[in-house]
């Protein structure tokens with residue numbers, strides 16, 4: 001979602017900001033802007049659409065040593081030039097970019113700014129106008145900034161310029177992510193470290209409700225009372241080459257291909273010196289002392305949670321519930337006496353999940369975050385973290401993070417089981433190794449997958465995924481992948497549910513992608529396929545070796561039956577990729593979507 005960058009120093013500010021915004025493109029946005037300040041004042045450039053359009057609009061001769069930039073994912077007001085950030089106060093003294101949602105902006109406007117005519121439809125503009133109002137009333141800028149922040153309800157990450165103090169970028173955050181990056185004779189601000197990796201790998205975390213004064217030579221963090229807080233920087237362990245596409249046409253394809261490597265890396269990262277899979281004792285104790293695990297997640301991560309439940313329950317015999325984060329807060333089930341909350345989140349920033357975390361912490365419940373991003377909000381705020389080690393995932397459609405989530409959940413299940421004295425029926429390291437090899441085979445089958453996409457999806461307006469048992473959950477993920485990037489209406493169903501309603505939608509030629517990886521339900525799912533074929537459907541069956549039948553569209557390499565989702569999802573990712581490509585869709589940046597969903 002919205003991304004923020006800022007730079008103060010003697011290099012080419014506008015170029016650093018534009019490059020930073022390009023690195024944030026993956027988060028999803030629909031307009032972008034920058035503001036740079038020099039002796040002649042503040043120069044604002046903003047455009048609807050891609051950064052490339054903004055780049056064209058920026059005066060390439062403009063010199064400046066301080067500026068801020070923003071990619072906007074519309075929440076309040078349509079995507080447009082006027083709603084794009086930065087926004088300025090009435091006198092144009094203050095210029096501000098914001099990520100998040102100011103829930104009480106209408107009330108603030110009514111109460112404090114009845115006579116101010118806003119230029120945009122955004123919640124953000126209210127913030128900058130409020131600030132100017134308080135300064136006009138006689139407050140010093142810092143006091144006015146703090147006072148403004150104290151009135152805001154909702155979430156924010158803010159970077160602010162003051163025309164009358166060209167030596168400082170004012171920064172603050174609450175719930176939305178924001179970091180300060182440190183350099184030699186310059187400093188930067190960024191929604192995530194990737195944006196500014198071009199200039200520094202040294203970052204300082206900002207905590208909620210702090211304000212930070214960023215100048216060329218210093219970074220001063222203050223708490224609500226104005227007291228200075230010391231905080232050591234950390235090194236962002238990101239490899240710049242990880243965030244380049246290389247020779248790949250799309251990040252999504254690169255990330256699909258990285259999956260075998262990621263699985264091998266996870267095996268390595270979770271092995272001790274004797275090659276035994278291991279997880280920190282306190283995490284295993286937390287799992288084993290819980291009477292029930294509540295998995296909280298959204299989207300693809302929720303689908304990983306559904307499979308993870310199978311792993312943990314079957315291996316460690318701990319009961320698990322899986323909940324959609326956005327529903328949980330106001331739809332909380334009756335909790336068990338001693339729950340453990342497990343948050344699954346690629347980005348570690350998903351606002352819906354974070355809001356549950358805040359809520360359950362108030363009750364004193366223990367929490368574990370499984371994330372790809374060390375230092376992310378969900379990681380920092382939970383009691384424990386397990387990392388995915390998948391490397392940055394840039395394409396909006398999650399692929400390698402999903403399989404990494406499954407691998408880490410399987411390890412959690414296996415290690416917890418061992419600690420409970422439950423003998424394992426298989427060697428998980430070895431099985432994950434077999435999976436990595438199987439993934440390689442699947443990643444090499446791109447031509448077959450492209451053909452399947454052509455045969456089944458080129459002209460269809462919808463597509464159904466069916467499966468039974470764990471295949472049902474993989475089908476849900478396959479449907480999400482297909483709909484989000486190709487815009488084909490796709491839904492996943494439990495094979496047995498079709499006859500209870502959905503089968504009414506089957507028409508001549510409706511594509512049905514059926515998964516058949518589970519021996520105990522193989523005959524039943526094939527029965528469901530026959531039912532839809534009898535009504536005209538065009539079936540594409542993806543089965544596991546050993547369970548295949550003559551007309552199956554693709555046969556997966558054999559892996560342990562419990563772990564089949566790790567391989568079964570790959571054809572679905574590739575088929576979705578090619579279906580989107582054939583329809584000329586923007587595969588990496590699908591419409592309306594954001595990578596890091598930082599609003600509730």
Ligand code: F6R
Nearest residue numbers: 299300301345346347350397398
């Ligand atoms: C779909 C996708 C989303 C995310 C969801 C949660 O491909 O990526 O459904 O899975 O927005 O995001 P995280 O995992 O970052 O919490």
